Amino acid sequence: MANDLDELRREYDERGIGPAIFDEVRRAVGAVVHRYDPMVYAGASTWEDAMEDVVQGVIVDVLIQEGQLDYIMATAGTIEDVRNLLRFQVKRYLAKGRRRTVVDNLLDRCKERLRASPFRVIDGGPPERYGLEDGGVDPRAPTDEELHAAARAAALVPRTRPSAGDRAPAVYTREALDALLEAVARSLPSGFSLSELGTILEMVLTDWVAGFLYDFEGGEGPEEVALGPEEEAMSAAAIEQILEQCSEEQLLILRRKLEDVADEAIARELGVSRPTVHARKQEVLGTMRDVLRDVPERVQKEVMDRLSMHLVRLGTTGGGADG
C-alpha cells in the first residue's frame, strides 16, 4: 500500500492509528531489522518469527505510550520525514531491548557478587538492598540525583566492547565489575537494590544506544585487539609515572572533573578554595599531557582505562551535588 502524508494525517486525525500507519510501521521494521541478528535482538531464530512482535512493540511501547507518534506527526513535513522518524523509533525500540538484555545479564552476575566481601546485604527488604561491609547506615532508596551521581562514578569504569553477534556480552571484566560495584556502593552509602543498580547500568550504557541509533563506531563491532608486550610495558610505565607524580587530591579532582562536577562543588567537598581546585586541575592535566605525549593512541586508551580503575576506587563518599 502506497501512502502519502495527507492520508496518514487524515488517519491520525480520525483514529490515531489505523491500517495506513500500521503499514508504515511494518515497512519501517522490515527496513531496519534485517541488519541485525534476530536471536540477539528479538530472541527469535528468524525475523519472520519476530516481526509481528516487534511491530506491535514499536506501536504500543514507543508510538502510543511514549507519545512518539504525536512527535512524528507534529514534526514531519513530508512522507519521507515520517518514514525516517519511524525507522529511528524502530531502532530505539531494538536498542532499548538490547540494552535491557545486557543489563539483565550484568545484574545476574552482580547478584552473586554482592553477597561476598567487600559487599553484603544491608537490608533484607523486599527489595534487598546491598552495600559495602562497613556501610549500610539507614538503608533507604536513593534519590534520582543520587542515582545519577552513582552512574557518573560507574561510567568511569572501562568496558569491553561487545561484538555484534554476542547475545550476552560480558561488557565488564570481573575486576572491572568489582570496581563498578564498589564505586556505586561508595556513591550510595544508604544502599541500593538490584533494580536501582539496573537503572544505573542503563544510564551508563546510554553511549552504546547513541552509537546504535546513529550508526556510529563505538557500539558493537569486531573485538578489540589486545596490546602487545611492548605496549603493555609502555602502558604500565605511563600509569606508574602518573600515579607517582600526582597527589591523591589531584587524582580526586581529576575524577570529579570526569564526572562533570563543577569546581565550586569540588572545592566544598575538599575544603579548599575554587582557585586551588582550578590550579590542581591544571597540574594533573599537565602531568598527563607530559606523560602521554609520545605514547601511541591505542596505548593511551589503555592508560586511561587503567587510570579510571584507580580513580573509581579512591576513597570518597560520593560525587558533588551537580548532575
Add this chain to the structure above:
Amino acid sequence: MANAADLPDRVREALRGRGFRRLPFPDEETWPAAPEPGQLRVALPMDLPSPDLPPRLVLVFEVELGEDPWVNASLVAEGPEPFTASDVRLEASETGLPFAVVIETDVVGPLFVAQLGPVLGSVEPDVLADLRRELAGDRSPRFAGRRGLPVFAHEDSRWAWKDRELATMHMLSFPCMRRELQPVTRVPETLVLVEAAATAAVMETDEPAERLHRLLRLLSAVGAPSPAAVELVPADVSQARSLVETVAELGSDALRAAEPALAGALRGRTGPAPRARWRPGWPSTGREALERRIVARALEGVRSCRVVTRRGRLARRGSPDVHALEIEGIGIVQVKAEEIEEEAA
C-alpha cells in the same frame, strides 16, 4: 474508534483510553506566529527542498523583533533520552506536549521567525530561567537526575552524535546567522519593498511635481536605513512606466534633489513567476509582482525583507506581522509586513 477490528488486540487495547493529542502539523496555518520565549515549535530549513535537513523541534529562548525578526533557540533531541550532561529532559507535564522532550542546552542558534511552525507547547518562565542557567554552563538543581552522563572520550558515540546535532543546528540557522553578521559579511541592509497598494495614492495625481512630492513622502515614511534599501514594486508595466515618467519629467534641479531618495526606488528587478506559497496568505492583488521581485532578490541571496503596504490591506495577525514565502526550488524568504497610513502615500 472506527474500524478498530483491523488492528491487533494488543494495539487496540493500548489505544483504548489513550487519546492522541492532535498537535498542529508543521505547515499548518495556525498563525499568528508571534514568537515568545519558552515556546516549543518546529523549525523548518530555509532552503527547500532539504531532504538531508528535516524539520526539528526547538525551544525558543530569546526573541529579537527588529527589522529582521529572529529568535535564539536550542535544538530538541529526536528521542526522549538525555544522552549527555548538557541534555536536559522535560516531562510532558512541564511542556503541555504529549511526550517528553530533551533540550540540548549546548546546541543553540538563531532562526528567522518565518522558519517557525505553529506553537506546539511551552515551558513556564521559571523552568525557562533554569534552562537559561544551563545554557550558561550552570547546573540547576531542578534538573538533577534528568541529564545524561558527561562525555569524556572522543571514541564515545555521543561525541559524534553531538557533532552531528551541532551541524544540524548550523544548517538550520545559517541564513539567519549570516544576516545577523551583516557588518562582517557585507550582506546588504534589510531590503524594503513597497508594494503597489502603498503607492496607489502617489499615482492618483497627474501632476509630476505633486506625484514626486507624494512619492518622497512615502519613501520617508517607510523608515528604511537608507534610500538604497527601498524598492518600489509596481503592480504592472503601466504603473512602472508611470513611475519612470514621473522622474523623467523632473527638471534637473528637482532631479538632483530627489536623486538620493530615489536611489533604490526604481531599480526594477524582476524574476520568473514562481510557484510559491504564502504562510499566512497574502492578498492576490499585486501579489504576483511582489513575488517576482522577491524571487529576483532571493536568487541574489536575500532571505529576509520588509514589505510596506497600505494600512488595512492585511488581516493583522500579531506583532510582528511575519509571513513566510516558500518559493519552489529556493526556499523560505521571511517577509515582515508593515502598514503605513494612506496619507503617507
